[in-house]
Amino acid sequence: MHSTSRPATVAGAVARAVVVVLLAVAGLAGVGTGLAAGADAVPWTVRTAANEFGSDRNNYSYTVDPGGRIEDGLVVANHGTTSLDLAVYSADAFTTDAGQLDLVTEDATSTGVGAWVDPGQDHLTIQPGQSAEVPFAVTVPENATAGDHMGGIVTSLTQGGVERRVGIRIQLRVGGGLKPGLSVEGLGVHYSGTPNPFGKGDATTTYTIRNTGNVILSARQAVSLSGPFGSWPVPSGQIDDSPRLLPGETWQVSVPFRGVVSALQLTGTVTLVPLLTDAAGSTAPLPAVENTTHAWAIPWGLFLLIAVMCVLVVAVLAFRRRQAKISPE
Incomplete structure (x- = not known):
C-alpha cells in the first residue's frame, strides 16, 4: 500500500545482506539494542556515554548553531565469549518503505550528519566481557541549513558476507528559522x-x-x-x-x-x-x-442499458409503422 522515494544505497550493498539495529524512539525503527530483526542476537551492545549531556539517554539529540562543535561518546560492550573486531562509522539516516528509520551503508556517501560526525577511531577490538568508549565529535558546517538533520553512529561486524550493525541515531537541530511544512x-x-x-x-x-x-x-x-x-x-x-x-x-x-x-x-x-x-x-x-x-x-452499465432500451423502442416503433403500411384498408 505504501512506498517511498528514498536515498538509494550503492550497488554493492545489494549483494550484501545487512542487519541493522537502531536505538530509536516510537515512530522510528522500533528495535532495541542487542536485537537484530530476522537474525540471531548480536553479541555486543551500544549505549550513550554518561557525561554532561546525561547518563541515561536513548539516543543523541543536539541543538547547535552553524559552525558549532560537540564532543560525545559511544560505549560498546562485548557480551560474547570471543573478542570482537568492530568497524565504527557514521552515516546519514533515511526512512524505509516500511516507515522505519535506517542508516545508509558504510560504502554509501553521506552528505549530512554522517559527514559531520567524526568517530575517534574507525575500528575497535573488544575482549569478552569488556567495554570501551569511542569518542566522537560533531562539527556542523558554517553553511548548514537550519532545521532537523538525522544520522547515526554505527558499529558493525561482517561475517560470511553478512554485515550486522548496531547503532544509535543522532538528531541535530541546526539553529535558525524553523519552517515546518x-x-x-x-x-x-x-x-x-x-x-x-x-x-x-x-x-x-x-x-x-x-x-x-x-x-x-x-x-x-x-x-x-x-x-x-x-x-x-x-x-x-x-x-x-x-x-x-x-x-x-x-x-x-x-x-x-x-x-x-x-x-x-x-x-x-x-x-x-x-x-x-x-x-x-x-x-x-x-x-x-x-x-x-x-x-x-x-455509469457505463446504466448508459448501455438505456441505449439498449432506446434501440428496442425504436425497433418496436419501426415495426409498428411497417405493419400499419401493409395493413388492408
Whole structure:
C-alpha cells in the first residue's frame, strides 16, 4: 500500500545482506539494542556515554548553531565469549518503505550528519566481557541549513558476507528559522466501475505526502470521496498516521473506497494535519493542508442499458409503422 522515494544505497550493498539495529524512539525503527530483526542476537551492545549531556539517554539529540562543535561518546560492550573486531562509522539516516528509520551503508556517501560526525577511531577490538568508549565529535558546517538533520553512529561486524550493525541515531537541530511544512502531491482518483447498471463500484485515491519544510514531521490523514455537490459521500475508514518524514522525504499513500456511486464526477479531498514532536516527546498538531481533485465516474452499465432500451423502442416503433403500411384498408 505504501512506498517511498528514498536515498538509494550503492550497488554493492545489494549483494550484501545487512542487519541493522537502531536505538530509536516510537515512530522510528522500533528495535532495541542487542536485537537484530530476522537474525540471531548480536553479541555486543551500544549505549550513550554518561557525561554532561546525561547518563541515561536513548539516543543523541543536539541543538547547535552553524559552525558549532560537540564532543560525545559511544560505549560498546562485548557480551560474547570471543573478542570482537568492530568497524565504527557514521552515516546519514533515511526512512524505509516500511516507515522505519535506517542508516545508509558504510560504502554509501553521506552528505549530512554522517559527514559531520567524526568517530575517534574507525575500528575497535573488544575482549569478552569488556567495554570501551569511542569518542566522537560533531562539527556542523558554517553553511548548514537550519532545521532537523538525522544520522547515526554505527558499529558493525561482517561475517560470511553478512554485515550486522548496531547503532544509535543522532538528531541535530541546526539553529535558525524553523519552517515546518507538508504538501499533498500527485493526488488522483481511479474509479473501477461496475457492470451492474444500478450497482456501486470501487475507487482508489492515491497521493504523495512531501515534507517541504526543514523539520521532521508526521501527518494525520483524512480522505473523503463524494459525488457532485457533496452527494453520496463514502467513508474511507481509518487511515494510519504517516511515519515521521525527514525534510525532503516523501511517502506514497493509496486509500481504497468501497460502494462508490457512479455519479458522473467524483471529488476526492485529502487533508493533512502536520504533527511536530518536540525534544520532550510531546506531539503538537499544526495547521492543516488540503488538496482536492476530480475524476470521472461514468455509469457505463446504466448508459448501455438505456441505449439498449432506446434501440428496442425504436425497433418496436419501426415495426409498428411497417405493419400499419401493409395493413388492408
